[in-house]
Amino acid sequence: xxxxxxxxxxxxxxxxxxxxxxxxxxxxxxxxxxxxxxxxxxxxxxxxxxxxxxxxxxxxxxxxxxxxxxxxxxxxxxxxxxxxxxxxxxxxxxxxxxxxxxxxxxxxxxxxxxxxxxxxxxxxxxxxxxxxxxxxxxxxxxxxxxxxxxxxxxxxxxxxxxxxxxxxxxxxxxxxxxxxxxxxxxxxxxxxxxxxxxxxxxxxxxxxxxxxxxxxxxxxxxxxxxxxxxxxxxxxxxxxxxxxxxxxxxxxxxxxxxxxxxxxxxxxxxxxxxxxxxxxxxxxxxxxxxxxxxxxxxxxxxxxxxxxxxxxxxxxxxxxxxxxxxxxxxxxxxxxxxxxxxxxxxxxxxxxxxxxxxxxxxxxxxxx
Amino acid sequence: xxxxxxxxxxxxxxxxxxxxxxxxxxxxxxxxxxxxxxxxxxxxxxxxxxxxxxxxxxxxxxxxxxxxxxxxxxxxxxxxxxxxxxxxxxxxxxxxxxxxxxxxxxxxxxxxxxxxxxxxxxxxxxxxxxxxxxxxxxxxxxxxxxxxxxxxxxxxxxxxxxxxxxxxxxxxxxxxxxxxxxxxxxxxxxxxxxxxxxxxxxxxxxxxxxxxxxxxxxxxxxxxxxxxxxxxxxxxxxxxxxxxxxxxxxxxxxxxxxxxxxxxxxxxxxxxxxxxxxxxxxxxxxxxxxxxxxxxxxxxxxxxxxxxxxxxxxxxxxxxxxxxxxxxxxxxxxxxxxxxxxxxxxxxxxxxxxxxxxxxxxxxxxxx
Numbered sequence: 018x019x020x021x022x023x024x025x026x027x028x029x030x031x032x033x034x035x036x037x038x039x040x041x042x043x044x045x046x047x048x049x050x051x052x053x054x055x056x057x058x059x060x061x062x063x064x065x066x067x068x069x070x071x072x073x074x075x076x077x078x079x080x081x082x083x084x085x086x087x088x089x090x091x092x093x094x095x096x097x098x099x100x101x102x103x104x105x106x107x108x109x110x111x112x113x114x115x116x117x118x119x120x121x122x123x124x125x126x127x128x129x130x131x132x133x134x135x136x137x138x139x140x141x142x143x144x145x146x147x148x149x150x151x152x153x154x155x156x157x158x159x160x161x162x163x164x165x166x167x168x169x170x171x172x173x174x175x176x177x178x179x180x181x182x183x184x185x186x187x188x189x190x191x192x193x194x195x196x197x198x199x200x201x202x203x204x205x206x207x208x209x210x211x212x213x214x215x216x217x218x219x220x221x222x223x224x225x226x227x228x229x230x231x232x233x234x235x236x237x238x239x240x241x242x243x244x245x246x247x248x249x250x251x252x253x254x255x256x257x258x259x260x261x262x263x264x265x266x267x268x269x270x271x272x273x274x275x276x277x278x279x280x281x282x283x284x285x286x287x288x289x290x291x292x293x294x295x296x297x298x299x300x301x302x303x304x305x306x307x308x309x310x311x312x313x314x315x316x317x318x319x320x321x322x323x324x325x326x327x328x329x330x331x332x333x334x335x336x337x338x339x340x341x342x343x344x345x346x347x348x349x350x351x352x353x354x355x356x357x358x359x360x361x362x363x364x365x366x367x368x369x370x371x372x373x374x375x376x377x378x379x380x381x382x383x384x385x
Numbered sequence: 386x387x388x389x390x391x392x393x394x395x396x397x398x399x400x401x402x403x404x405x406x407x408x409x410x411x412x413x414x415x416x417x418x419x420x421x422x423x424x425x426x427x428x429x430x431x432x433x434x435x436x437x438x439x440x441x442x443x444x445x446x447x448x449x450x451x452x453x454x455x456x457x458x459x460x461x462x463x464x465x466x467x468x469x470x471x472x473x474x475x476x477x478x479x480x481x482x483x484x485x486x487x488x489x490x491x492x493x494x495x496x497x498x499x500x501x502x503x504x505x506x507x508x509x510x511x512x513x514x515x516x517x518x519x520x521x522x523x524x525x526x527x528x529x530x531x532x533x534x535x536x537x538x539x540x541x542x543x544x545x546x547x548x549x550x551x552x553x554x555x556x557x558x559x560x561x562x563x564x565x566x567x568x569x570x571x572x573x574x575x576x577x578x579x580x581x582x583x584x585x586x587x588x589x590x591x592x593x594x595x596x597x598x599x600x601x602x603x604x605x606x607x608x609x610x611x612x613x614x615x616x617x618x619x620x621x622x623x624x625x626x627x628x629x630x631x632x633x634x635x636x637x638x639x640x641x642x643x644x645x646x647x648x649x650x651x652x653x654x655x656x657x658x659x660x661x662x663x664x665x666x667x668x669x670x671x672x673x674x675x676x677x678x679x680x681x682x683x684x685x686x687x688x689x690x691x692x693x694x695x696x697x698x699x700x701x702x703x704x705x706x707x708x709x710x711x712x713x714x715x716x717x718x719x720x721x722x723x724x725x726x727x728x729x730x731x732x733x734x735x736x737x738x739x740x741x742x743x744x745x746x747x748x749x750x751x752x753x
Contacts, residue, residue, distance in 0.1 A: 050519040060519060061545055064526045068540035070533055084508070084542035090458070096542060098557060100510040104549035140452070142468040142555050151418040151428060158432045165438055172436035174452035174464060176555075177429055181472035183548065187510050187555040189466060 082131040085198050095192040097128035103184040111226045114153050116244045118160025121186040126248035127322045131267040133199045133257025134192040136168050141175035144185030196257045204264035204283035208327035210351040213252050215297040218242035220318020238299040246322040252345050261332035271319040286356035292364040295348040312371050450499040453566045463560040465496035471552040479594045482521050484612045486528025489554040494616035495690045499635040501567045501625025502560040504536050509543035512553030564625045572632035572651035576695035578719040581620050583665040586610035588686020606667040614690040620713050629700035639687040654724035660732040663716040680739050
């Protein structure tokens with residue numbers, strides 16, 4: 018029994034065994050709840066009901082950066098997928114095809130990194146718009162293979178099909194982790210909140226590419242951060258092996274939006290010390306030049322693809338030293354607290370108010 | 386060094402470390418090889434070069450229905466993915482949303498069936514056009530879950546994002562097989578060629594939905610075959626357990642196109658006995674009514690999603706009996722021969738000529 022009202026022009030009525038069956042030239046006019054009323058994450062909450070048919074111990078994470086399945090041999094398989102659609106996630110006007118391919122891999126590798134995993138295999142689905150040439154696709158694949166080579170990933174399959182108008186890339190990465198994977202849900206009260214890279218660069222890079230592409234200054238650093246994001250796979254592995262991080266996520270939707278995922282999954286709140294947020298020189302210069310709100314850009318810009326993690330204060334110095342020994346960074350930016358709120362505190366510990374929106378694919382496009 | 390010529394309006398020149406970097410408002414004007422010049426499979430051949438970074442024993446199949454990885458424990462993991470794009474693979478006008486979801490699962494399950502595998506887990510990526518409501522997506526998911534429940538598949542993750550105009554569904558299914566997976570490459574000279582279901586129904590169903598939707602007769606059987614294809618997972622398992630099939634594939638692109646894949650992978654030719662091709666009553670009546678070429682429809686229509694397999698003549702009766710005991714069918718339709726050609730033979734053994742085109746997403750749309 019259908020639990021919705023489907024309106025539309027009924028053009029034919031055929032009789033299936035035992036029941037009437039309407040062939041409807043559908044225009045779907047059931048209910049009219051727009052997705053942006055509930056947002057991407059509200060939508061996911063609704064869709065993911067009853068998706069587990071077989072209940073089994075092995076499945077640890079659903080709704081984390083990766084799905085995590087415990088194999089019978091004490092290892093964990095990680096699975097992650099991200100779909101990139103032209104006009105939403107990238108633009109053929111300001112991205113070269115190899116950059117599109119490289120980025121499609123990078124955003125997925127970043128999810129493996131967030132679980133402390135080792136990427137292994139990839140599946141690539143391509144939906145190809147009519148005006149795309151063979152050479153253009155080969156260039157996309159060159160970017161994909163470049164990333165695959167860098168992280169020792171085998172491309173073992175996929176699908177290639179025609180698309181009506183947009184270029185679409187869906188990447189799946191299968192990885193594994195021998196240590197316990199680091200989930201979003203492990204943050205504990207009093208944990209320090211840390212990030213492994215600068216914030217806001219990618220957002221500023223996108224701002225430049227879409228608004229100020231004629232700027233004569235050298236902002237290649239922030240442009241590059243947007244066009245060729247670097248997945249923190251090696252850093253994620255290091256953090257997993259040391260075993261001191263309680264929770265981890267990659268910053269794709271924006272610092273606050275992703276911190277919210279951690280807080281929700283861990284049932285905690287968080288204080289962010291805005292004076293401690295790490296910014297690159299290029300980012301600061303760019304924001305100053307175009308009078309952009311540095312804080313807003315860095316908190317809600319998204320696509321930083323560095324890692325956010327929480328750990329006990331007593332473990333911070335060791336992790337920082339270990340990462341710095343390998344020329345990686347660790348910045349303390351806040352603290353996990355009791356409650357369910359995220360507060361932004363200035364240098365004097367006073368709460369400040371910033372209009373923060375994380376990237377929600379169905380919400381309004383963040384201003385950045 | 387870039388190995389292509391990128392033309393377009395150069396709007397900015399920024400200096401990256403050590404090299405000039407052009408920000409180009411790209412209109413890609415490199416070379417101009419259209420994809421339909423080399424077709425979907427020519428394209429895949431070009432793209433899949435050098436995709437294996439780590440050489441390892443475990444990987445058995447690439448370019449088969451599934452990627453097949455031998456785990457260290459004598460089992461095989463199967464991975465398959467298919468992307469369905471509105472306007473190419475389905476149409477919101479004549480498909481209900483739950484049918485779209487069900488079919489997206491079915492076409493992937495069919496690939497698992499073709500390897501004789503057991504489906505286990507699924508990842509679902511949705512690209513959602515602006516005009517799609519929450520309830521519509523829930524209906525798509527109802528169809529997905531219906532199929533998942535039927536075949537005991539857990540949906541363990543995915544991605545949901547905005548799309549500029551089309552509705553896009555990418556499904557990944559992870560499966561396994563304890564027995565040796567059945568690949569395309571095992572067909573041997575003198576093998577019988579068999580199929581597990583009627584041919585042409587789905588193509589006729591699509592023809593009706595796009596041309597004769599007002600037809601007053603009851604063609605629900607062929608419509609249903611197009612809208613809700615049934616993946617032959619149980620039959621595929623049975624065939625794998627008996628262990629007599631040498632090669633197997635699911636018929637998605639059309640009998641001849643998929644048989645070609647088998648012949649190419651196995652380095653053999655094939656004779657098809659056109660008089661033995663199995664047709665449903667509805668299909669024959671429909672083709673007669675609309676004066677459609679029965680043979681052309683059944684050979685190149687595609688989307689049958691039954692299995693095509695080859696096995697020794699001596700094993701045929703047993704497999705047929707075993708399948709019939711479970712109310713499944715097996716039809717002998719031809720024979721594997723030496724060479725690399727596919728010939729169509731009539732009842733007198735005379736070669737006949739039919740304009741056969743399999744479904745190639747970048748070729749011309751097959752006439753059906």
